[in-house]
Amino acid sequence: QVQLVESGGGSVQAGGSLRLSCAATGNTATIPCMGWFRQAPGKEREGVAQIMRDGTTRYADSVKGRFTISKDNAENILLLQMNSLKPEDTAMYYCAASWLYCHNSISAAIFRDWGQGTQVTVSS
Numbered sequence: 001q002v003q004l005v006e007s008g009g010g011s012v013q014a015g016g017s018l019r020l021s022c023a024a025t026g027n028t029a030t031i032p033c034m035g036w037f038r039q040a041p042g043k044e045r046e047g048v049a050q051i052m053r054d055g056t057t058r059y060a061d062s063v064k065g066r067f068t069i070s071k072d073n074a075e076n077i078l079l080l081q082m083n084s085l086k087p088e089d090t091a092m093y094y095c096a097a098s099w100l101y102c103h104n105s106i107s108a109a110i111f112r113d114w115g116q117g118t119q120v121t122v123s124s
Helices: none
Strands: 004-007 010-013 016-022 035-040 045-053 057-059 068-073 077-082 092-097 120-123
Touching: 004 092, 010 068, 016 035, 016 092, 016 120, 035 068, 035 077, 057 068, 057 120, 077 092
Parallel strands: 010 120
Antiparallel strands: 004 016, 016 077, 035 045, 035 092, 045 057, 068 077, 092 120
């Protein structure tokens, strides 16, 4: 099991950028799959991006080309760089860790360990 703590959320105007961080108590280099999810009020949780242990990444179509997921294994941190933010990106963002290999889709079902979330608000 790994403890996850997100930071970096905030309020920005459309077109702006934010960088989310997720600090892990464990060695992120050994975690098979890590991901970012988001949930807006009244909506279901949505997979945003995931990264495999070998660095292979996958993105939701809604963020492709704007968001970048990465890991700093030396610091045990998962990152999400978010550029060209849109009002529809407003949500609580969660990082998660899975001890199974990433699926071809970004599925919350395989993720066991979750952070507490960080709020991202994008105004038009």
